[in-house]
Amino acid sequence: MKQTMHDALVLRPGPVVLAGYETSSKPLADVRGDKGQLEQSQVLTELQSMLYAEGAHGSRRRVLLVLQGMDTSGKGGVTNHVVGSVQPIGVQYAAFKKPTEEELAHDFLWRVRQRLPGPGVIGVFDRSHYEDVLVPRVHRTLTDAELELRYAAINEFEREITAAGTTVVKCFLHISYETQRERLLARVDDPRKRWKFDEADLAERALWSHYTLAYEAVLERCHTDVAPWFVVPADSKKYRNWAVGQLLRETLEAMDLHYPQPALDWNEIRELLTSEAPRPSVGTQEQGDGQGGE
């Protein structure tokens, strides 16, 4: 049987050591290049169109793509690729930045709940509730016991939304320290990208190994049957986009989607539409004086 991208990238059992995961490997990379990309894009478009159609006809199913990773790992790039592949009206994008005062006044899952996708929609989270365990661990603003409570709350939350019809696809975009250096330098050297650079990025980069440990903990604690983690090698932008596209494709294929066929009398409707008077002028019925046509 053909190996799936799900199989190839799913987190391996046991203690998580990210150094054991390649950042530049390309499992199940497509050898067809642009041709494969085009095919993926067409298949995704069709699948997502069916998901959306089902949502419009009462299905509760939806997909939540959670993107996590170090700065420059490509969360925005994946979003652009995935959303660019499908009809944007069926995708809902949400970026989670540093929490606001209002957000901090609530439970940490509050802001995330508000931006969950509706039925038929693919939600994309650029960062997520995982920031609320990563950052507090690295900056030591929560105790280990408090972190454990949050891991449990996240698992419960993901179990709850899965039961309500959401398929959750969690991707850790895995880049090397060297790749981040190159991408930060690219920002420094390109006047069109300098606006993305923030001095705070350097301070966070200095905490790379602390973030690595925080990610290892989170991957281990929040990898569940209903919402598993995938580790996506992300040194190559092209491969990263392809791999996430494949994860999404497999997810949608497994849902066995179909275009709803409303139980209407199509012959009668066709007859009604074709038997109308040919081409009445716009708006002249009530005006009756034929003042149209400039």
Place this chain on the structure above:
Amino acid sequence: MKQTMHDALVLRPGPVVLAGYETSSKPLADVRGDKGQLEQSQVLTELQSMLYAEGAHGSRRRVLLVLQGMDTSGKGGVTNHVVGSVQPIGVQYAAFKKPTEEELAHDFLWRVRQRLPGPGVIGVFDRSHYEDVLVPRVHRTLTDAELELRYAAINEFEREITAAGTTVVKCFLHISYETQRERLLARVDDPRKRWKFDEADLAERALWSHYTLAYEAVLERCHTDVAPWFVVPADSKKYRNWAVGQLLRETLEAMDLHYPQPALDWNEIRELLTSEAPRPSVGTQEQGDGQGGE
């Protein structure tokens, strides 16, 4: 001086009679075909990227594209085209359907305010607050005096958001009665599109002339200096997408956008990044036993 799409499609002064506006004409259509489309898409991508960058650096400017039109006029199609042309992370899409109980419990502008785009973002409204004057007029659920109050409230609302940094681009996608027939028949005849068909669509189609009058009133009453209406001939999907893309392009060009250049010592940052130790392994610093590499 070159004529702009703004000039070509802006609502003409005086009483509005939609029969006087062609649905199949193609003012300023691009003769370059796919080449022109590609260029438009590239220019839009760059302009929107600058708008987004300015938003990330404190600018309050943003764009709101309001799409109105009869059923099948292409509000979703324009959205897909426009959003497909630019980076999706800088676009926020909002569709307004029949108001919910909660929405009806508030002022009619309440739900619209909640979905206004943030700084740097292009908001796309697929239907909008205009539904709340169109439908009540056609179905006679509001008196003329109540409608006048809503027109005034809309003008005041658009003046307020414009003053706060939003450029509003309002497009009426103008199709003929015959084009709607063809598109509804296409839904009937294609099992992949039947899910979009709703018997209520036929009832609304029967009210075509009433909707035309309602649109004429709304175009006339809510066409202001700060938020003018554009009438986009929309019998041709290709032209319709091109024309809205051009309106957006001209809007963004007039904003004189630039990539922010943060006042940082770029040489120092470049030096910091390049003088680091070459390629530290991920996560091994703290673990120290080199158990990486599977």
